[in-house]
Amino acid sequence: MSTPLVSLTNAGKSYQQLDALKSVTMDLNSGEVMGLFGHNGAGKTTLMKLILGVISPSFGKVEVMGRAPDSNAAWHNRSKIGFLPENVSFYDHLTGLEVLSYFAKLKGFASSNAKKHAVNLLEQVGITHAMKRPVKHYSKGMRQRLGLAQAFIGEPKLLLLDEPTVGLDPTATHEFYRTVDQLKSNGSSVILCSHVLPGVEQHIDRAMILSSGELLAIGALTELRQKAALPVTITTSGLNNFLVNNKTLQCFLAANSTSTLLVPAQEKLAVLQQLVNHENLTDIQLETANLEQVYQHFLTEHELVKQKNENSLTEQGNC
């Protein structure tokens, strides 16, 4: 098996009393896209900064392309990494083209190639028309597009994107995901962190869910769905009161519904067979849990366990 591009082994980061990231073990392979999800303050940016080598782990090990990212030895790897920070900011008096050409030069492009590459990237993110305007006159979405273009410089082997779709309109968001798919098919690896879950799932290979610095779950969406054991939603039309009156099916009925069933995944086929054989069925729809539901499941489960532990500590204290 090939060595992962990124690997964290029991890696964590503490700021005085605060454990921003608690003993995370994960890896990322070449050509893999990982979605990184968690509420505000969950530790997503901290994880990205550890991978970038901007901060060092308080404990555990971080390796990127075979090297500790905060070491001098990792210097040459940095030109192979693209990063979009959560809040992009640029030299406001420079034009978009100047900004991008400058960053391309910093990444090792010769002056002549830097400008050409910058022009192509500006076209890719749809701001060719504004490339000669100072960045201070850019709208929020245009700045974000410029930030993405900056992250894409040199077709990086590893791309870290913190909230890439913030401020983007639907067309730009669509274009962004197309670029991610393209980079992936060219062998780049991507970690993308987003609070906007709809639309992400078809572009990621695996997801990791963080809460209060803890890694709650990591895996392909199908694996996470299985682990979460969330029911499949089956919506029927034309059956009138059949579901209400059927002894087996009535216990799967969704609250206040006579036509929608919430069925455990392992019973899905048996239920479907029963439904499609019914002569009055005019339509049927099947929905598996989406990323948002899976995410909510792991967060709620974590909160419940935390609360239970806190309660049992209080009870012990009372004794």
Ligand SMILES: Nc1ncnc2c1ncn2[C@@H]1O[C@H](COP(=O)(O)OP(=O)(O)OP(=O)(O)O)[C@@H](O)[C@H]1O
């Ligand atoms: N330099 C720092 N000094 C002290 N605490 C910090 C520092 N950087 C981050 N933290 C804390 O670490 C925790 C994790 O922060 P982080 O920025 O990684 O969260 P995040 O998941 O990216 O959140 P958001 O979605 O809001 O961007 C937070 O409680 C934050 O206040």
